[in-house]
Amino acid sequence: AGSEAKEILEGFLGSDLVLRVQNAKQIFRELPFLMSSDDGDVAFGSIDLLLEEEDGWTVVDYKSNRVNSQEEAANVAAGYQIQGNLYVDAVERALSIEGVGCELWFVRGPYKVTLR
Numbered sequence: 001a002g003s004e005a006k007e008i009l010e011g012f013l014g015s016d017l018v019l020r021v022q023n024a025k026q027i028f029r030e031l032p033f034l035m036s037s038d039d040g041d042v043a044f045g046s047i048d049l050l051l052e053e054e055d056g057w058t059v060v061d062y063k064s065n066r067v068n069s070q071e072e073a074a075n076v077a078a079g080y081q082i083q084g085n086l087y088v089d090a091v092e093r094a095l096s097i098e099g100v101g102c103e104l105w106f107v108r109g110p111y112k113v114t115l116r
Helices: 002-013 016-024 068-094
Strands: 024-034 042-053 057-065 101-106 111-115
Touching: 002 016, 016 042, 016 111, 024 068, 042 068, 057 068, 068 111
Parallel strands: 057 101
Antiparallel strands: 024 042, 042 057, 101 111
C-alpha cells in the first residue's frame, strides 16, 4: 500500500494540475453544496476541487478507480457524466455564471478526462 501511495503522489505531483492549482486565482477544496432542481428534487454533495483560472472556473473530481490507460479512463468517465453535470450546475447556479468546466482526475495514472 505504501508503494502504491507513493506512485499516486508522484504521478499527481508530476501532473499539470499542480501548476494550475498554484496559479489559480481562487481555490476551494471539499466544497459542500446543496441545491434543488426545478421539479423539487434536492441534491447535495461535496466538490473535491473548484478552481478559478484565467479562462474561467473548473470543477475537478478525483477518482480512485483502477484504470490502466487514457482510453479506459475515458470509458469509465462516461459513467460519471451525470455527477459532473450536477457539480457544474451547482457552481453555475451559485455563481450566476455559465461555462464552468469539469474534469475527472483518475489518480492512479494520473489520467485526466474532460467532461465539460
